[in-house]
Amino acid sequence: MIRAEKLRHVYKSSSGDKVALDGLNFSIAAGEFVAIIGTNGSGKSTLAKHFNALLLPTDGKIFIDGLDTSQEENLWRVRENVGMVFQNPDSEIVAAIVEDDVAFGLENLGIAPEKIRERVDLALDAVNMTDYKNFAPNKLSGGQKQRIAIAGVIAMRTKIIVFDEPTAMLDPQGRREILEMVKRLHAQGKTIIYITHFMEEAAQAQRVFLMEGGKIIRDDTPREIFTDVKEMKRLGFNAPVAAELAERLRRKKFKLPPKILTAEELAEALLKNG
Numbered sequence: 001m002i003r004a005e006k007l008r009h010v011y012k013s014s015s016g017d018k019v020a021l022d023g024l025n026f027s028i029a030a031g032e033f034v035a036i037i038g039t040n041g042s043g044k045s046t047l048a049k050h051f052n053a054l055l056l057p058t059d060g061k062i063f064i065d066g067l068d069t070s071q072e073e074n075l076w077r078v079r080e081n082v083g084m085v086f087q088n089p090d091s092e093i094v095a096a097i098v099e100d101d102v103a104f105g106l107e108n109l110g111i112a113p114e115k116i117r118e119r120v121d122l123a124l125d126a127v128n129m130t131d132y133k134n135f136a137p138n139k140l141s142g143g144q145k146q147r148i149a150i151a152g153v154i155a156m157r158t159k160i161i162v163f164d165e166p167t168a169m170l171d172p173q174g175r176r177e178i179l180e181m182v183k184r185l186h187a188q189g190k191t192i193i194y195i196t197h198f199m200e201e202a203a204q205a206q207r208v209f210l211m212e213g214g215k216i217i218r219d220d221t222p223r224e225i226f227t228d229v230k231e232m233k234r235l236g237f238n239a240p241v242a243a244e245l246a247e248r249l250r251r252k253k254f255k256l257p258p259k260i261l262t263a264e265e266l267a268e269a270l271l272k273n274g
């Protein structure tokens, strides 16, 4: 369980203060899959870094499994509970060999070497990278590097995983693979927080936070958010293709039910139009 109470973050600099999070209140249940979307600079990454106490609140609080991140003595347990996967896979790689990279986080936890090996093997298998375990990470593609980063988090066995635009630098195939992995982790019971600029990806979550100017301006299901074609336009986002197409067809006097989100739903509605 995650709970934020009037969570505020201000970056202080010589050129003035920047309010990046402006009093957020929300809670996320264990096992939920929440996507976070929002324009550039709306505060998504700043929020991401509060989930594992990489940043601490300027004001207000965030609790991770009941642990207040602003209490020094909680930091270690918070970080043990929350895995992070960032945008740039190169900046996440720390070792010269894939399996050492996946093991890195575990070595700091004081786990016995044979247990580490077992967990690393399982994690590499989970991301389909077993064949690459003795490779140099810099020989891998961007998508493969991201899978290694995810394996590192899987090996840590954290309950919560935060992804900050993990697919931003990948091709469509790489993006699909990462999203499949995210969905699998969710199905296994992990709490997933998934930041993305791709609306089709966010549409796969159970719940979407829409951020603007350091605030969560909408907290709703993907269906409610993405079928609000006007709001998507205002923000300069592409609504998922089926939602957009349904809206265009309605303008051409097709009688379609409201809030169509997926291609399957659109196809079905069109067939009924005869």
Ligand SMILES: Nc1ncnc2c1ncn2[C@@H]1O[C@H](COP(=O)(O)OP(=O)(O)OP(=O)(O)O)[C@@H](O)[C@H]1O
Residues within 6 Å of the ligand: 011, 012, 013, 018, 019, 020, 038, 039, 040, 041, 042, 043, 044, 045, 046, 047
């Ligand atoms: N280290 C920093 N020092 C000062 N200001 C910062 C710092 N990091 C971010 N900001 C500012 O805080 C605001 C929120 O930034 P943040 O990176 O959280 O946004 P974001 O939603 O992740 O954006 P993007 O979509 O570009 O990744 C922006 O105005 C940004 O310029």
Ligand SMILES: [Mg+2]
Residues within 6 Å of the ligand: 044, 045, 046
């Ligand atoms: Mg960001």
